[in-house]
Amino acid sequence: MAPFESELAVYTCQSCGECQLASAAPTCCGEPMDEIDETVPVESPDESHLMRAVFDISETELEVCRHLMSENELTVDELTGLVDRDRSVVTRHLNHLVELGMVEKHSRVLSNGGRVNVYSHRSADAVRRQFKLGLYTWLTDAVDVIDDLSEDKIERLVGGADEDDRGPVIVEEDE
Incomplete structure (x- = not known):
């Protein structure tokens, strides 16, 4: 069976201004929504940025994947x-990659007795499907976060908050 391939587009409702991502024109306010060409000026993600933002995959984990x-x-x-x-x-990175479905873990019997865990990559198609599923899940959750933004939170995001009200700065390190 061929994988589902469909072009996604952003649609907007002319009545209420709601936006949706879909593969075909959805309806809103009783009317079909219009596809829009305008976009918000955001930087397109590269592989590393996407893997970090959506799947919390570090550069080291990407390096592990490349070796596998x-x-x-x-x-x-x-x-x-x-x-x-x-x-x-x-080991921690491999466990994360197994959890994400990018890597498979097997036990191999050693010739001198005992067992050792071995790791192998999954097929590119399987990993791609897993990433799409994860991205769609993440995107759905991200839209829910945006929908839950109150007017007060939006004002603070736009710049209404003092620097002291922003909280601590968190710096993530790649191991």
Whole structure:
């Protein structure tokens, strides 16, 4: 079965001004909505920005993925040497990537006895579908956040708040 491919567009209601993202003209206020060409001037995401913003994937996790894409399967110890990070950091990143559905984890029996976990990449189509699903889920939640913005919150976002009212600055570090 071919994957569902449909061009998404932004539509607006001429009556109330509501906007929607859809693959075909939705209705609002009893009328079909109009497709709009105007956009809000935002910077288009690159791979790294999108992965960080939506999936909380760090540069190190992207590096781990690139190594897994070039090999059939790798152990934590092998990846630790390739990305030059501590074993615990690599393990944490791999667990996150498994949770996101980008990487698969298997147990392999060693020739001298015992077992070791090995990690492999999923197919590009499977990862792409997983990313689209995650992005659509994130987008739906993001629209809900915007819909929940009160007038007071919007005024503060636009610049009505004093610098002291903004709260602490959080700096994220990539491990």
